[in-house]
Amino acid sequence: MKPLILITGGARSGKSTLAEKKALELGENVVYIATAIAFDEGMKDRIKKHRLDRPKNWATVERYKDFSAIVEDESFKASDLILLDCMTLMVTNLMLESNLDFDNCSMEEVDRLEKDIFKEVDELLNIIMDNNKTAIIVTNEVGMGLVPSYRMGNIFRDIAGRVNQYIANKSKEVYFTVSGIEIKIK
Template identity: 75%
Template sequence: MSKFILITGGARSGKSRFAEKMAAEQGEKVVYIATAIAFDEGMKDRIKKHQQDRPQIWKTIERYKDFNALKEDRAFIESDCILLDCVTLMVTNLILESNLDFDNCSMEDIDVLEQGIFKEIEILLDITAHHHKDAIIVTNEVGMGLVPAYRMGNIFRDIAGRVNQYIAGRADEVYLTVSGIEMKIK
């Protein structure tokens, strides 16, 4: 039986460090699914630091969608544990690649976008469970901050919040990190 863990918290709260520690405890056959896209110097630096922080023996798969391809990926097939970091970057990437005009799109357009995002999440979770992989998924807590001043920010917050709720509902364990301290909440 595989175990599914969700780790959430604010920006720079220690989520990734805690997730990496948990994954390392699972053994050496860890696959790190990186969802970030290096779109500017700041993101390139963050990605580089994440790469340096994790064990070199881990395999990395750069993917934020099309998770069905994992079924054919040797690193995934041979792994015991996957660590996906992070869901909110995945959601951001999918929102941005939609090319919707967020100032003028309809609620139906947003619903279709959200359904596509949920489909990607479900595929990932189902494949992981079907292949009996322990899964550790990192996400940002988006509901404790400021209300975004623009429509696209509100759409992102709402979709990411609902995705987090769904994932937490399916998880065996959920942890919240605050200032580098982790608390088990489920």
Template identity: 45%
Template sequence: MALIYVTGGAKSGKSKFAENLLLGMNNGNQKNIYLATSVAFDEEMKVKVALHKERRQDKWLTVESYKNFSETLKDVLSDETKDNMLVDCLTNMISNIIFEEHDINWDKPSEKDFEKCNISVEKQVNELINIVNRFENVIIVSNELGMGIVPSYPLGRYFREIAGKMNQKIAEIADEAYFVVSGIPMKIK
């Protein structure tokens, strides 16, 4: 089994690289599960999701979910063979979990608000990590957010911080890690 972490900036080519990498790891008897974590909440995101689906064609079995993976993946898990899975992407997953916390005033969040979000995010990331061993190969894609300016608003700073911590958590346990820049992957682990 291999766990591979792929990171890079927005529109860096990381998803396309991850898709091709995982397809190349298929032994011919495995399903390729595409765990799509985004929620198409506006027209721009709907277009992006449609483009991703078009690129994948019929090579993938898509599961759309950003949490409760033991439940949402149970119908695609095989007892006979270990399949491959691509998770795209960790940062979308995290943002969706954060936005479930409707009672937080993100203009003036409290430490209790941050703790509440941390618990929710870490719970789902841990569930994702726990299900990884049910697959032969897993690639987790995520955005690298820590290379830009510090956001001027609390929600942006919190998102950058929690995403960075979860990226580190996945990268630490990954067998391999890649950083993609302008469509060029660089192996960093």
């Protein structure tokens, strides 16, 4: 089985740069799965800069759910490495798409949402494993900052933290980045 690599760290810590460096070392035919949605000028600029930084021969798939659709994509079939950037944006998108009123929803509704998010994560991981691909997943470390002052932030932190633990447990290698420096922790 090909390796699963998780790269985590804080905002602007060098996660994506490390992931792209590792992808260049490990794969020739890379499919970059971009989970960001360009919802404002800041995100549009960030996406533009990420696109410019990536090698031109990498295929890009913009997707944060329904990963089974990528199996038929010719670039996916030809790839030997998948780089997903980023898992926490994927979780954010799925949470926002749920249209839950996070200030007033029940914990049962939150639990259902988390199960739905984990279904998407499992679908992605199963596709990677079933197709014998090396994969690098970028995610934000959300458990080292301030406790969010609003309920949705707490729910996000908890779900993203559990997703990160789940993927780290399945990963062959895990890296933590801080100030552009990588630390191998698994």
